[in-house]
Amino acid sequence: MSTRRMVGHLLAPVRSRIGSRRGMTPGYLIVGTKRGGSTSIAHWISQHPQVAPCRLAKGTHYFDVNFQRGWQWYLSSFEPPTDGVQITGEASPYYMFHPLSIERIAAALPDVRLIVSLREPVARAWSHHQYETQQGFENLPFAEAIALEGERVEGEEEKIRTNPRYESYAHRHHTYLQRGHYAEQLERIYRHFSPEQVLVMRSESMFTDPQGELARVWSHLGLTPVHLDGLDRFKATHAPLDIPRALHERLTDYYRPWNERLEQLPGVGFTWNGQQTKRTGHGDR
Structure with missing residues (x-):
């Protein structure tokens, strides 16, 4: 037996135990948005003594690209109940945008508490493009990428809905403008969950x-209020948004009706319209 096969044989029982070990059912999900601070929120929540963090660090991506792994796999991603722990959950910012995720969440976890973190959409789009470029998923400059976005993702949502196992590279990595249509995504959430x-x-x-x-x-999740130290290290880095002024103004105008529509939805009460959008931003950890 080769060394590789021998190692795999020895590890098989361990992998089996991990995959079959049922954990707590999640009570909260951070569903978005990409580059909107979801990683920081997940990290902060995990520090609460009444919270059991997800075993897979930030999140599982179960309700978007890992749904075929099954419910038992999903539950195995969380710790079993222990004394003092009240809740567990995860953060997968693609959930808010994926065409099938919210419906899947509502069917599996109808009583779950959702958290949505929204960032000024021009800064979010720019940060998203920077991230995808750094990760090697994008080779076009920002202006060209957003100009071609419609062409790149045309028909991809329909393919996802037609074939739930289909994972769209363009829909996940190249939707810089569409992910800023927050009102549309929040309206979909409210079709399946109450604003409360x-x-x-x-x-x-x-x-x-x-x-x-x-x-x-803490109030939303029904947890005892706590004060966390050291949060300053997660504050904004204020990396410059190197967008030509004309393009920046055009994108600000593009998002204006979307922001106005968002402001009218339950639980929002804020907008970026009517404010001078600083040409600086912070990275989503």
């Missing part, structure tokens, strides 16, 4: 007043 189950956060507020925003999170 959804906490909508303004990403910028989270970084300027993390303790205040976390107080809202």
Whole structure:
């Protein structure tokens, strides 16, 4: 027997135990948005003594690209119940945008608490493009990528709905503009969940007043309020948005009706319209 096969044979029982070990059913999900601070929120929540973090660090991507792995695999991603722990959950920012995720979540976890963190959409789109470029998923400059976005993703949502096992590379990595259509995505959430189950956060507020925003999170999840130290290391880095002024203004105008539509939805109460959008941003950890 080769060394590789021998190692695989020895590890098989361990893998089997891990995959079959049933954990707590998630009570909260951070569903979006990409580059909107979801990683930081997930990290902060995991520090609460009444929270059991997901075994897969930030999240499982079960309800979007890993749905075929099955419910038992999903539950094995969470810790079993222990004394003092009240809730577990995860963060997968593609959930908010994926065409099938919210329907799947509603069917499997109808009582779950959802958290949505929204960032000014121009800054979000720019940060998303930077991230995909750094990860090797994008080779076009920002202006060209958003100009070709419609062509790149045309028909991809229909393919996902037709074949739930289909994973669209373009839909996941190249939807810089469409992911900023927050109103459309939040409206879909509200078709399946009551507004009381959804906490909508303004990403910028989270970084300027993390303790205040976390107080809202603790209340939303029914947890004892706690004060977390060291949150300053997650504050904005203020990397410059190197967007030509004309393009920046055009994108701000593009998102204006979307922002106005968002502001009218339950649980929002904020907008980026009528404010001078700073040409600086922060990275989503």
